[in-house]
Amino acid sequence: MNAPLKVGVAGLGTVGVGVVKLLRAQAELLSQRCGRPLEVVAVSARERGRERGIDLSGLRWHDDAAALAADRDVEVVVELIGGEDGIAKAVADAAIANGKHLVTANKALIARHGTSLAVAAEAASVALQFEAAVAGGIPIVKALREGLSGNRITRVYGILNGTCNYILTAMQESGREFAEVLQEAQDLGYAEADPAFDIDGIDAAHKLAILTSLAYGCPVNFDAVHIEGIRHVSAIDIEFAAELGYRIKLLAIARPTEAGIEQRVHPCMVDRSTPIARVHGVFNAVVAEGDFVDRTVYEGRGAGEGPTASAVAADLVDIARGNRLPAFAVPAANLDPLPAAPMARHVGPYYIRLSVLDQPGVIADITAILRDDAISIESMLQRGRAPGEAVPVVLITHETQEAAMLQALEKIGALASVQEAPKLIRMEML
């Protein structure tokens, strides 16, 4: 039997415990698959005494995670602490500085520091892998880094946050409003007590920034991601979407455009017959489109102890087999700082919902503004009749540039007959 690969696990929350469990439960299988055992030799966490449901005897304990990253007997550090800076960053730096391979599930860390970590890891001839950072158990990092590497990626997009997808699915199924469904999701443990990170789109944006770098071979550029969450999605928009043959999903989308690489996270109207429209509840899905392969779809659980541990194990198997993969699909020296497309230059169709007084001339005023900004309307839908009162009007535009759309909406919002700020949801042709 060949020498084992010696693993140190920093962080023993749900995922850390899951990784230790997996490496033990599958010890024989992994040993067969890698031609050598994978052995956890050291762990680190904040509270030593806490009951975690796993036996830690025989493992070296480090109170200080950075000390684990310097442990001479550890060959791979698995960072499962979380957070973009602080101790997680210190552990990552220490692991590489000490010549150890680094595996992490930390999307914030990679979205913020992925490029510099990749450069450092290559200089130190160690692996940097983060399959678990995007879409949980779905091997999408591997797909982009290796499986689709013969393609120019023409677009990559996905449902990357299970909490948002759970909430939007529940809103669609029940007709209830966002706040009520969020409360229920919190009660059920599908949403955090402080849900901002998920529902405001930050988590999805971290993951998108990583996918973008993998797909386009550019440095990770989280700051260039346009981010909108789902707080402003109303039951009435979900209802209109259904009526028009669409679903509303929080999508994370990256694609090359004439203006540069576009990266955006926002609620999106998608045709209900597309694969992504049918991804329900806490599931994640990623669609990668390539010039040779055409459309490929990947679906699975995006979070949780088992799926995340599965992704970490895949990275460890790569390392145990002796494979060295460029962190972002190209050697760090080849990462090409492509320009970022400003959101104002985004082009696509829009769903616009207005609350207007039901009186003669209102629609004429609105359509005149759209005409003046060269925005053409594909369809219009008015719901109900209530002379002199506010009624909803929905407009679907043809392809329009975001800057023109926002300018027109400012003018429309200023009309006396328009009762609320216009509501905009982008549509994505899939």
Add this chain to the structure above:
Amino acid sequence: MNAPLKVGVAGLGTVGVGVVKLLRAQAELLSQRCGRPLEVVAVSARERGRERGIDLSGLRWHDDAAALAADRDVEVVVELIGGEDGIAKAVADAAIANGKHLVTANKALIARHGTSLAVAAEAASVALQFEAAVAGGIPIVKALREGLSGNRITRVYGILNGTCNYILTAMQESGREFAEVLQEAQDLGYAEADPAFDIDGIDAAHKLAILTSLAYGCPVNFDAVHIEGIRHVSAIDIEFAAELGYRIKLLAIARPTEAGIEQRVHPCMVDRSTPIARVHGVFNAVVAEGDFVDRTVYEGRGAGEGPTASAVAADLVDIARGNRLPAFAVPAANLDPLPAAPMARHVGPYYIRLSVLDQPGVIADITAILRDDAISIESMLQRGRAPGEAVPVVLITHETQEAAMLQALEKIGALASVQEAPKLIRMEML
């Protein structure tokens, strides 16, 4: 710049031409991704003079593909000739014997000779890769060999033949019978002039045998695959399926059971709300279920020049990056000859359609036979009333062993009131 990886392409049909096109179109991209160029240096095909839409000047030409596999300047042989024996097998053997890496899209070759080729390749320290042999452009070989390697695979199944899925989709959408839709598929080029290989399930079975070996670390055992094609699927069964909330798909399924590894290809009733039920037309999809990752789904184009070339390129990138992967997810020496489960021991629910005389006592006779064989019925559906004439009766059973089911059907088929041989379609709980 590092030294190029020198590639020889044996076979210049659609896929071979696609591979040459891809390697040229993406030369710069691949060079960035691999840190070295991928260069086609030699080709081989039957007819040198044929117009193929690609420039072959500057490439060494071999009339004899086995000579290409011995070309001293070639490092990787890409075998795209096809066929389980003959010249394809000779090229594969010669490539390995000459110390060259072997990439192939040939499912028949791998389904028949995969194990011995893997043993030979490992002994020669060369790679054996065949991403393009299963599900076209979908990187499912990589997912099973690497991405899901931390899991025990509890089941792997898929739609692996685009021709069959096209025909079943068209039958479902149009209500037409098999023969008519097959003719149309042939006219449109979606089915071969001799369609037996596809519609009788052989092609799907080749691919399944490969997936099974990857998932369970056992030698490829094509002969153990139970194979049924789609010729016997009738419009009326598709109609009943729809009425009951199902779709009929040709599935290829492998799973470990108490009786051994089950491998089967047959038409299957699947709940219409499942991801696999919604895979339409020529698309392929694979579902891999693991004990940690739960269900993962992969969908894309299962054939064609671009998708197949994409899969071949992924294998070449692995080799160019210097990664060595065990052909069937474990080193060949670790392949474990697991017992094959006989189909008679399969357990699952069944859809049974009978054509019975509409007269008193018939149903009592049938249900008595089922009771005697301890088969319990979940539901029964009789269509129409025509006293004294034949009417269709559909039975859905609870979980039943195949041997008992076949025994009961033999007795039922012998009843005077049963007008045609009973029709059986297995149901799969997804």
